[in-house]
Amino acid sequence: MPLVRIDLSNKHSESFARQVGDIVYNVMREQINVPEDDKFQIITRHDSMELNIPKSYLGIEYSEGIIFIQATISFGRTVEVKKNLYKAICGSLVQTLGVRPQDVFINLLEVDKENWSFGNGEMQYADKD
Template identity: 75%
Template structure:
């Protein structure tokens, strides 16, 4: 049930953005136990002035090719699973799309299961009474 937001520059073609989404989905399926068809993504392409980044942070230098990936998902994955997940996304984007690894920014937002409604105004994962 992850919800993925991908933000990147408009200088990248539309199909590039879709490929990033597919790489993220593949890593979710393979490394953090996301079921088939659980693919909810919003991909937004921005003008260069709409992506605000420092020249560097924590010794990592960024470029205008930066890709922001934010995944909201249920809490409970181990630190090791998250590390493998980050690496799989980075490796996939670097290998297939030739982006510098320094320009792949990933953020996880963990929530409780009751924080989701997949439609009909219902809490599909409501706690059992």
């Protein structure tokens, strides 16, 4: 865990998209203790017509460079930990790739540990704390 989905415009190169994935993974390792090799990501580049976004929301102006990051994680992190995660992902994307901070959209989905199977039809985390 986590399962991360990253959606962005195909105006961004495949290399750029891969770097976004690497940054998200590294920040999650630092901020929410994601284990080494626990890197499950689906990265999709879209035509501009496939990303339907408002010009602005909550006073934030978006551009065609928007990056959607959605991570499914197990329950158990505090609001403070999540805030730090959002700030660290955004800061790393801004610093490393020159992404506009306004274009970093992050959503976390929290699930119980028994909702994960990493293969073999088993529920690997069901009995772990």
